[in-house]
Amino acid sequence: MNKLYEKYIKTDLLPTLFCPGCGNGIVQIAAIKAIDKLGIQDEMACVSGIGCSSWIPCYFKMDVMHTMHGRALPFAEGLKLARPDKKVMVFTGDGDCLAIGGNHLLHAARRNIDLTVILINNYIYGMTGGQKSPSTPEGAVTKTSPYGAADIPLDGCELAMAVGATYVARWTTAHPIQLEKAIEEGLTHKGFSFIEVLTQCPVQAGQKVYGFKDPAEIMNMYKETTYVYKEGMEIPKGKTRIGLLKHDEDTTEYIDRIEARLESQGIKRG
Amino acid sequence: MELNFKDSKQSVLQGNEACAKGAIYAGCRFFAGYPITPSTEIIELLSRDLQQVGGAFIQMEDEIASACAIIGARWGGKKAMTATSGPGYTLMQEAIGYAAVTETPVVIVNVQRGGPSTGQPTLSSQQDIYQARYGSHGDYEIIVLAPSSVQEMYDFTVRAFELSEQFRTPVILLADEVVGHMREKITLEGGFKNIPGGRRKQVVSPQADFYQGEKSLVEGQLHDESGKRIGHMAKDSGEFIYNINKKITDNIDLITDIETYFLEDADIAIVAYGSVARPAHKAIKLARGIRDERIRTKFKFLKTVFRKGVPAAINTDYSHLKVGLIKINTVWPFPEDELKRLAKDIDLVIVPEMNMGKYCREVERVLKDKKVISMPKCGGDIHTPSELLDRILKEVGVNE
Amino acid sequence: MDMAKITIDKMGCKGCDICIAICPKKVFVKSKKRNGYGSNMPEAQNVKDCIGCRLCERLCPDGAIDVEVEAIRDEN
Numbered sequence: 001m002n003k004l005y006e007k008y009i010k011t012d013l014l015p016t017l018f019c020p021g022c023g024n025g026i027v028q029i030a031a032i033k034a035i036d037k038l039g040i041q042d043e044m045a046c047v048s049g050i051g052c053s054s055w056i057p058c059y060f061k062m063d064v065m066h067t068m069h070g071r072a073l074p075f076a077e078g079l080k081l082a083r084p085d086k087k088v089m090v091f092t093g094d095g096d097c098l099a100i101g102g103n104h105l106l107h108a109a110r111r112n113i114d115l116t117v118i119l120i121n122n123y124i125y126g127m128t129g130g131q132k133s134p135s136t137p138e139g140a141v142t143k144t145s146p147y148g149a150a151d152i153p154l155d156g157c158e159l160a161m162a163v164g165a166t167y168v169a170r171w172t173t174a175h176p177i178q179l180e181k182a183i184e185e186g187l188t189h190k191g192f193s194f195i196e197v198l199t200q201c202p203v204q205a206g207q208k209v210y211g212f213k214d215p216a217e218i219m220n221m222y223k224e225t226t227y228v229y230k231e232g233m234e235i236p237k238g239k240t241r242i243g244l245l246k247h248d249e250d251t252t253e254y255i256d257r258i259e260a261r262l263e264s265q266g267i268k269r270g
Numbered sequence: 271m272e273l274n275f276k277d278s279k280q281s282v283l284q285g286n287e288a289c290a291k292g293a294i295y296a297g298c299r300f301f302a303g304y305p306i307t308p309s310t311e312i313i314e315l316l317s318r319d320l321q322q323v324g325g326a327f328i329q330m331e332d333e334i335a336s337a338c339a340i341i342g343a344r345w346g347g348k349k350a351m352t353a354t355s356g357p358g359y360t361l362m363q364e365a366i367g368y369a370a371v372t373e374t375p376v377v378i379v380n381v382q383r384g385g386p387s388t389g390q391p392t393l394s395s396q397q398d399i400y401q402a403r404y405g406s407h408g409d410y411e412i413i414v415l416a417p418s419s420v421q422e423m424y425d426f427t428v429r430a431f432e433l434s435e436q437f438r439t440p441v442i443l444l445a446d447e448v449v450g451h452m453r454e455k456i457t458l459e460g461g462f463k464n465i466p467g468g469r470r471k472q473v474v475s476p477q478a479d480f481y482q483g484e485k486s487l488v489e490g491q492l493h494d495e496s497g498k499r500i501g502h503m504a505k506d507s508g509e510f511i512y513n514i515n516k517k518i519t520d521n522i523d524l525i526t527d528i529e530t531y532f533l534e535d536a537d538i539a540i541v542a543y544g545s546v547a548r549p550a551h552k553a554i555k556l557a558r559g560i561r562d563e564r565i566r567t568k569f570k571f572l573k574t575v576f577r578k579g580v581p582a583a584i585n586t587d588y589s590h591l592k593v594g595l596i597k598i599n600t601v602w603p604f605p606e607d608e609l610k611r612l613a614k615d616i617d618l619v620i621v622p623e624m625n626m627g628k629y630c631r632e633v634e635r636v637l638k639d640k641k642v643i644s645m646p647k648c649g650g651d652i653h654t655p656s657e658l659l660d661r662i663l664k665e666v667g668v669n670e
Numbered sequence: 671m672d673m674a675k676i677t678i679d680k681m682g683c684k685g686c687d688i689c690i691a692i693c694p695k696k697v698f699v700k701s702k703k704r705n706g707y708g709s710n711m712p713e714a715q716n717v718k719d720c721i722g723c724r725l726c727e728r729l730c731p732d733g734a735i736d737v738e739v740e741a742i743r744d745e746n
Contacts, residue, residue: 001677001679001682001733001734001736002727002730002733002734002735002736003736004733005733009733014681014682014732015681015682015684015706015707015732016731016732018731018732019684020684020685020686020707020709020731021684021686021687021688021731022686022731023731024731025730025731025732025733026728026729026731028731028733029727029728029730029731029733030728033728173729176725176728176729177728180728202686214687214691215686215687215688216686216687216688216690216691216692217691219688219692219729220691
């Protein structure tokens with residue numbers, strides 16, 4: 001068993017409920033490697049919504065809140081405001097964050113509150129059996145789009161950048177080393193960090209959405225259809241840009257802004 | 271601006287203001303809310319005062335986010351509250367169920383207005399009495415307090431925090447626009463009350479606040495002591511449901527708070543809660559012939575000028591009417607045994623409410639062998655003492 | 671070249687075969703052994719070819735793989 005599992009994973013709860021080959025386990029390892037590298041296990045709490053990816057932190061040996069569908073962000077904001085000195089990490093999914101939780105993403109990012117949000121995007125609603133999600137590609141045949149999805153899909157990173165997130169990155173499960181580094185940077189960044197991970201759902205999405213059933217093939221597909229973005233470059237047509245998409249260190253974090261205002265008006269907290 | 275929290279003092283405050291001050295006194299140090307008439311004064315006052323005592327305040331994007339944020343904050347160790355009215359209260363239901371299942375102590379204030387839907391933003395009602403108890407899906411018990419005066423808005427808010435911590439449950443303060451917006455004399459306590467928060471003991475899953483090194487798992491699915499889900503196991507799930515319900519119902523004696531007036535020799539009783547208890551109290555006094563001299567003098571003058579239209583009550587002395595008031599402060603869990611005991615020698619019970627007659631059904635169910643009459647009144651006007659007295663007179667067969 | 675020691679946790683493995691596909695040195699092959707999930711496990715048949723990149727450790731979704739290498743290697 002992986003050396004970090006003893007310290008970070010509740011091994012009595014294993015095996016995880018994830019299907020064989022599910023990308024969630026890869027994100028799980030990347031997250032605990034990042035936390036281990038920074039040494040912040042005791043400063044950390046995790047909040048998640050409802051969905052397959054929201055089960056990732058439930059196996060962690062940390063304080064974890066497994067909340068309501070789409071509402072992980074307001075729970076995390078309340079927790080952060082109660083203990084601004086500690087760290088909060090949010091695990092959410094494409095349905096949880098972009099559909100029902102879209103409004104909360106808008107406002108949490110707008111505030112630039114110090115959270116690290118990992119959006120695990122498998123382009124489907126996996127937990128409920130394979131219905132389409134806001135990021136499902138156009139034309140994909142799913143349980144609720146039997147004639148092909150008619151919606152134009154939503155890009156979570158574009159949305160996060162547009163509404164004010166100050167650290168935005170996108171990687172895939174085929175890039176575990178870069179993903180770990182991005183999570184580290186997101187945790188260190190003081191502000192709203194948004195890291196999207198493109199992942200495979202071999203069972204519910206698999207053939208119908210990606211065109212492959214085998215998890216390794218899906219990961220290979222991700223490797224081939226993505227392009228690591230560097231400042232100023234042009235992304236080849238048809239490829240998804242990944243990498244560090246935005247890193248704004250100048251915008252002040254929300255709680256710092258409140259404290260500055262109160263202090264400037266002579267209000268001493270406590 | 272330096273706010274003085276040190277000394278106890280008397281003041282004249284609005285009901286909503288008193289609620290906010292009660293929260294600060296009780297140790298509330300987190301408020302997340304969304305403005306909605308007629309509860310907006312609470313959020314406004316707390317936005318100013320809470321941050322001055324080291325608390326955190328945030329206006330969230332909607333009521334759903336507000337209810338979620340207060341639960342998150344409580345797990346961060348800060349006592350938390352939100353305030354809303356009808357439409358916002360409906361939005362919070364999922365979060366209230368979540369707080370009940372995860373046993374998170376939070377206080378939610380519903381300053382009721384006319385419903386349904388957008389309804390009557392500036393007028394009062396008691397239409398949410400059932401929703402306060404049964405609003406969320408699933409089987410859970412919850413504690414609901416109904417204040418009827420500005421002092422009670424203050425005291426009951428403090429009590430709400432105490433009960434929520436003691437029983438690890440969300441507690442609803444079910445006010446209404448009348449009591450939220452009225453202004454009355456109030457005595458405020460000095461300093462801050464120390465209400466111990468802490469571990470759940472008498473309930474299903476003992477877990478500590480976050481960041482104490484205890485690695486708590488807060489889970490919305492039915493769960494065991496460690497937070498591990500048990501929803502797929504019927505027997506354990508059934509026990510979980512029984513336990514979180516029994517947690518409240520087994521301790522109903524510690525929760526129930528009912529005040530009675532002139533009940534000792536009464537054959538007729540008014541059962542009232544919330545702001546309706548005020549005119550009910552006045553009606554009892556009129557019936558018993560206990561006159562307020564100031565009003566008597568005023569009406570005596572009017573009597574000589576306008577013979578018609580003066581309420582019958584002022585004309586006649588009804589001090590032979592044996593009427594009493596049962597004022598229920600903790601409307602849920604429904605105080606069955608206590609009500610049966612208090613109404614033992616009563617023959618006729620009148621239940622005035624500013625709704626279609628909802629709480630009356632509970633009273634009827636429990637006082638099966640008595641004559642129970644519902645006095646519903648919708649539209650926003652509160653029952654007047656004369657209306658109530660006239661109904662009493664009608665029932666005992668006294669003509670004008 | 672020091673040999674790596676690769677252990678695969680039988681109860682953790684779910685038989686997804688990602689390790690078999692992504693190992694740059696084709697260390698893993700499918701074996702006849704069964705894991706706790708009931709499917710066929712991989713085994714590190716060509717462990718002498720292992721370069722210690724630890725991609726298998728990172729990419730096994732169940733954390734079932736542990737790689738022990740004596741000498742320090744450059745992971746990149």
